[in-house]
Amino acid sequence: MASVPHHFRTGRAAGRHAHNRTAVVLLVLSAVVVLLTLGGLPARASGAEAATSGLTVTKTVHADSAWIDAGRLEVFRLSSTPEADDGAIVVTWALDRSTWFPTWNLLLTSETGLLPPSGFKIGPVSPVEGFAYDLALSVHPETGTIALVVYSLAEGxxxxxxxxxxxxxxxxLVPVxxxxxxxxxxxxxxxTWDLTVPLESGSYVAVSLINRTEEVAVRTALGAVxxxxxxxxVDGGGERREVLLGxxxxxxxxxxxxxxxxxLGPLTLALQYRVAGEPVWVxxxxxxxxxxxxxxxRQAEPRAEAAVLEVTLELAGDGPLAGLDLRLDAVVSALEWDRSTLSFAETVRSSHRYHLLAGPGAEDGLARVRIPVESEPALWRVELSLASEPAISTQRGNNRILFGPRTQETILTSGAPVPIAASPLAPTRDWESELA
Incomplete structure (x- = not known):
């Protein structure tokens, strides 16, 4: 039997013939080590014969100038009789010149009336000369289900x-x-498939950022199975696992x-369909x-004796954060009045990093950091940023603190102002006369 393009193979075949252009090893399938790569549409294995009746044809098409210049390429041709070619289903990659802007489409037509007179069309999908494409057509005669997909090997x-x-x-149907x-x-x-969460209306919306407090469901539409x-x-967190959905x-x-x-963190997911315990599509x-x-x-308070700004942050997660390195970066800038421009000039004086979950106060939902701040000039701005390893969704309730000797509250670019006492870090310059 001819080799199957790796984008339409199941586990075992894909493990033997994985494409050289792929870059990411995904998962272990069943008892044999299988390589699934970014952009794979595997679909063929020994277990495929146990699947439902029908026919699947797959082909790698190379875009060359000959058929691109001609504006037409017949990709698949199926017949309802093995004795002759009656054109029951024909798939053509064709250029439509009937519009103001010519477009390439994949056309499905029938010479025996299996499809509507106008046929079916998906597009636009423009071939790029020199690129290779994997195409697969699957038909289930008993239910009248037809599926077509085109995958760009170069673009993944x-x-x-x-x-x-x-x-x-x-x-x-039989191939011709x-x-x-x-x-x-x-x-x-x-x-088609995605991860979804329910809405109040009763419908579902697809998500890529998973909140562990929400009810998440995998939504699938497989067709005639x-x-x-x-x-x-699931591949992530240094582990590979298989979750039976049903x-x-x-x-x-x-x-x-x-x-x-x-x-926690970024995961690579793939949907797998098995028949008789053996993978037939991924x-x-x-x-x-x-x-x-x-x-x-929640609180920011300058300490003159220590020349620091003490900041208390309230942490809230969607579940346990064990093993997470939550990092807070603080950039301290001095704001000095520029009389020539009649505006404040900002100069970064220092930057600091804190590991919020490593401190003794992290267990009570609060994290406390001490940010060094000099006594001069009159105004300071501390800008905060949040990141984690592994990377999860991080949100800041507020991210900037502006304070000085006469400042009674912080000025924030987001969130509500946080009360703060007047800074005891008295300046050594007469900044009031400079502002006059």
Missing amino acids: RTLRQQMWQVEPMAAP GDAGTVTGSYLPVAA AEGEVYLL PAAYEMALYPLDVSRLP SPPRQVTVGRVEAAV
């Missing part, structure tokens, strides 16, 4: 994908001519996901981030 992403529903077909790699079953090559299970493959569903399905069991990977923490300034 899916360009277009679509599923259609037509009347059930009376006979199975150079069909590439043929699999005797329907595979969800154009499946009548058996098998769906798994979520039985595969023909229509859109929602699978609850316990995100409290996922590691989606391209996608990136999400699990975890959220917020830090808000």
Whole structure:
């Protein structure tokens, strides 16, 4: 049997023929070490014969000047009879010159009436000379499901994908001519899926930043699958795991996901479809981030004897933050009056980094830092920024503190002002006369 393009293989085949252009090793599939790469659409394995009836054809198309200049390339051709070519389904990559701006589209037509007279179209999808593309067409005659996807090897992403529903077909289809790699079953090559949270209206919205206090569900639309299970493959936190979501569903399905069991930080996820315990399709990977923490300034007080600004921050996370390095960076700037421009000139004097969860007060939800500040000039500005390792969603309730001898409250660019006592760090210059 001809080799299968790695973007449409399942685990074992992909492990043997992973494309050289891919860059990221994803996950271990079943008992054999499998390489899944960024942009893979694997879909073929020995277990595919156990999948539902149908047909999947995959092919790598190289964009060359010959067919680009001609404005047309026939990619797939299926027949309803093995004895002759009746053009039951034909997929063509064609340039439409009927509009003001010509566009490339993928066209599905039928010479036997399996499709509407106008056929189907997805696009625009413009070939780039010198690029290579993986295309897959999957048909399930019993349900009339048709799926098509085109993936750019050079760009590492899916360009277009679509599923259609037509009347059930009376006979199975067979490939004609150079069909590439043929699999005797329907595979969800154009499946859609995402992570969602519910809205008050009862609908769901897709998310990529996962808050562990929310009810998260995996939403899938696989098409004509009548058996098998769906798994979520998770790579992150130095671990690789497989989460069984449930039985595969023909229509859109929602699978609850316990995100409290996922590691903090950025994760690489992929959806996997198995039949008889064996992978037959794996989606391209996608990136999400699990975890959220917020830090808000609750008190800021200058200390003359120590020449520091004592800042107390209130920390709030969406769950346990064990193993998280939460970093606060403070940049201290002096603001001096420039009489020539009649404005304050800002000069960065120092910068400092604090590990908020490492201090003794972190357990009570508060973090306290002491930021060194000199006694001159009259006005100081401290700008705060928050980051973490692993990287999660970080929010600041406020991020700037402005204070001086006569300042009675901080001036913030975000959040509510925080009361602060007049600074006892008395200046040595007569700044009031300079402002006059």
